[in-house]
Amino acid sequence: MLELGEVDKTSDTPAFKQIATALREAIGSGRLAPGDKLPSETQLREHFGVARMTVRQALGELSAEGLLVAEHGRGVFVRERPVVRRVASDRFARRHREAGQAAFIAEAEGIGVPSVDEIEVGSEPASADVRQALAIPARSRVVARRRRYLMDGQPVELASSYVPLSIAKGTAIEAADTGPGGIYARIEEAGHVLAEFSEEVAARMPTPEERRRLRLPAGTPVLTVRRIAFDANGLPVELTDTVKAAPSYVLEYRFPAS
Amino acid sequence: MLELGEVDKTSDTPAFKQIATALREAIGSGRLAPGDKLPSETQLREHFGVARMTVRQALGELSAEGLLVAEHGRGVFVRERPVVRRVASDRFARRHREAGQAAFIAEAEGIGVPSVDEIEVGSEPASADVRQALAIPARSRVVARRRRYLMDGQPVELASSYVPLSIAKGTAIEAADTGPGGIYARIEEAGHVLAEFSEEVAARMPTPEERRRLRLPAGTPVLTVRRIAFDANGLPVELTDTVKAAPSYVLEYRFPAS
DNA sequence: CTTGTCCAGTCGTCTAGAGCAGTTGCCCTG
DNA sequence: CAGGGCAACTGCTCTAGACGACTGGACAAG
Numbered sequence: 001m002l003e004l005g006e007v008d009k010t011s012d013t014p015a016f017k018q019i020a021t022a023l024r025e026a027i028g029s030g031r032l033a034p035g036d037k038l039p040s041e042t043q044l045r046e047h048f049g050v051a052r053m054t055v056r057q058a059l060g061e062l063s064a065e066g067l068l069v070a071e072h073g074r075g076v077f078v079r080e081r082p083v084v085r086r087v088a089s090d091r092f093a094r095r096h097r098e099a100g101q102a103a104f105i106a107e108a109e110g111i112g113v114p115s116v117d118e119i120e121v122g123s124e125p126a127s128a129d130v131r132q133a134l135a136i137p138a139r140s141r142v143v144a145r146r147r148r149y150l151m152d153g154q155p156v157e158l159a160s161s162y163v164p165l166s167i168a169k170g171t172a173i174e175a176a177d178t179g180p181g182g183i184y185a186r187i188e189e190a191g192h193v194l195a196e197f198s199e200e201v202a203a204r205m206p207t208p209e210e211r212r213r214l215r216l217p218a219g220t221p222v223l224t225v226r227r228i229a230f231d232a233n234g235l236p237v238e239l240t241d242t243v244k245a246a247p248s249y250v251l252e253y254r255f256p257a258s
Numbered sequence: 259m260l261e262l263g264e265v266d267k268t269s270d271t272p273a274f275k276q277i278a279t280a281l282r283e284a285i286g287s288g289r290l291a292p293g294d295k296l297p298s299e300t301q302l303r304e305h306f307g308v309a310r311m312t313v314r315q316a317l318g319e320l321s322a323e324g325l326l327v328a329e330h331g332r333g334v335f336v337r338e339r340p341v342v343r344r345v346a347s348d349r350f351a352r353r354h355r356e357a358g359q360a361a362f363i364a365e366a367e368g369i370g371v372p373s374v375d376e377i378e379v380g381s382e383p384a385s386a387d388v389r390q391a392l393a394i395p396a397r398s399r400v401v402a403r404r405r406r407y408l409m410d411g412q413p414v415e416l417a418s419s420y421v422p423l424s425i426a427k428g429t430a431i432e433a434a435d436t437g438p439g440g441i442y443a444r445i446e447e448a449g450h451v452l453a454e455f456s457e458e459v460a461a462r463m464p465t466p467e468e469r470r471r472l473r474l475p476a477g478t479p480v481l482t483v484r485r486i487a488f489d490a491n492g493l494p495v496e497l498t499d500t501v502k503a504a505p506s507y508v509l510e511y512r513f514p515a516s
Numbered sequence: 517c518t519t520g521t522c523c524a525g526t527c528g529t530c531t532a533g534a535g536c537a538g539t540t541g542c543c544c545t546g
Numbered sequence: 547c548a549g550g551g552c553a554a555c556t557g558c559t560c561t562a563g564a565c566g567a568c569t570g571g572a573c574a575a576g
Contacts, residue, residue: 014528014529014530015529015530016529016530035385035386040555040556040557041556041557042555042556050530050531051530051531051532051533052531052532052533053311053529053530053531053532054529054530054531056557056558057529057530059557064322069386069387069390070556070557070558071386071389071390071396071538071539071556071557072537072538072539072556072557072558073396073537073538073539073540073555073556073557073558074396074538074539074540074555074556074557075539075555075556075557076556076557077386079387080385080386080387201459201481202481203461203462203479203480203481204461204479205477205478205479219463219477220463221461221462221463221479222461223459223460223461223481272558272559272560273559273560274559274560298525298526298527299526299527300525300526308560308561309560309561309562309563310561310562310563311559311560311561311562312559312560312561314527314528315559315560328526328527328528329526329527329568329569330526330527330528330567330568330569331525331526331527331528331567331568331569331570332525332526332527332568332569332570333525333526333527333569334526334527395538395539396538396539396540397539517576518575518576519574519575519576520573520574520575520576521572521573521574521575522571522572522573522574523570523571523572523573524569524570524571524572525568525569525570525571526567526568526569526570527566527567527568527569528565528566528567528568529564529565529566529567530563530564530565530566531562531563531564531565532561532562532563533560533561533562533563534559534560534561535558535559535560535561536557536558536559536560537556537557537558537559538555538556538557538558539554539555539556539557540553540554540555540556541552541553541554541555542551542552542553542554543550543551543552543553544549544550544551544552545548545549545550545551546547546548546549546550
């Protein structure tokens, strides 16, 4: 019989979140393998001692993340190829609403990343790699911002953002707190209307340093995303390199074809 | 007062879907502007004559799409700007229009199509995962095409393509050689105008089988891409799962003038 | 004027049911 | 033995409540 733990009703964590966590853990540990059928909603309801709607809320969360597939009349199964989609975060949404910068920032900062626990800001000479990406000359300097993002207390992402010093000079971009609307709002204030960005996604093994900071088990790959923002003149204005703990991140884009 | 229409309880469309559609329409038509506050859940409940959970289900759907933001104690608001993943790529759209199907194929199959050295085509029962992605019922069959791509003699990519047998039946899709224009041309000939596709990218370690076929050194991760093509009616018509040895994958986006 | 308290409104979570609609396995029939 | 039909099981939709937590404004006390 599948071991799934219990729900602590005295906890301030909602019961459905606890159930979702228990199921996630069972999948992560391999007790539930890809293709396996989960206990039915009724069985889970009895096991955890909650109402069926509560179980469904947990299952719905995991389905939205792409970990589970429910099939009418058959059961709920662990996905054979687990994927995790982006989920909007209310907290971020609120910040955006207040700042009026919703779409670009939401996308560029990564929707669904709730908190930052480390931050490091300073000007430095740009590496050859960064210079090439930002199309700036040799010996140029950039303002670098390095952060670690947490979700539910677990590190999920390391981000390094670079802005040419020629753009950042004398603005709040040089400060740890970039103010309302974040860094993109400051870049626009500096006269660069954001128009486009490109993303390059790759898979690789983490460095030992990255493994430590992301608390990754040995043998786990990371997903890296390099994003470059361009202004209306096609000038690169910002570069963000992100290292994401895999497979907790997946991109999903839909293109109208015409 | 906001006009939102009614729910037809005799319809076979679920009530919460009808409510979601009504709200989407109100936002699309501008009766609900970005930043506007929606009627409260209680008011919507009374207006549509349904239980509150049903209203919440509709609101949850729109929140997941990024159209709405709920804030505890304040209300539900229309997002200031649409989420980026719904924004068209001009580059892609333009090329599609100019070159017709060739562009869609080049984009979908990967630019700089390499050579294929293994191919395997046949009809088979769809796995739960594939059925879910293609939105087809249990026990459905699909035409599966499994290929290995080579670049300069080195294997770079394993691709598995699935088309519902209901679409492929009696067409060249069932043949190893799909003829000029490839599989997408045959799908269009079958009456499905291709309209959009979605992509999901993830990183993971290869299976031993994949490692062997891609001739990967131990400890090297792969990049996986799942692409689903939809016709003009929003019906999924084809699914491609790709496992790439090549380290990176590029996506480009452009923001609408705003 | 400032501060703190209270309260109505709102969303978040949860319970305890109900009927409906797919899926599957089994039994019965021919 | 093959096929049809039935019944059990599953997830899907929905109802009708309950209480808690958060927000924002009214109002009283300082």
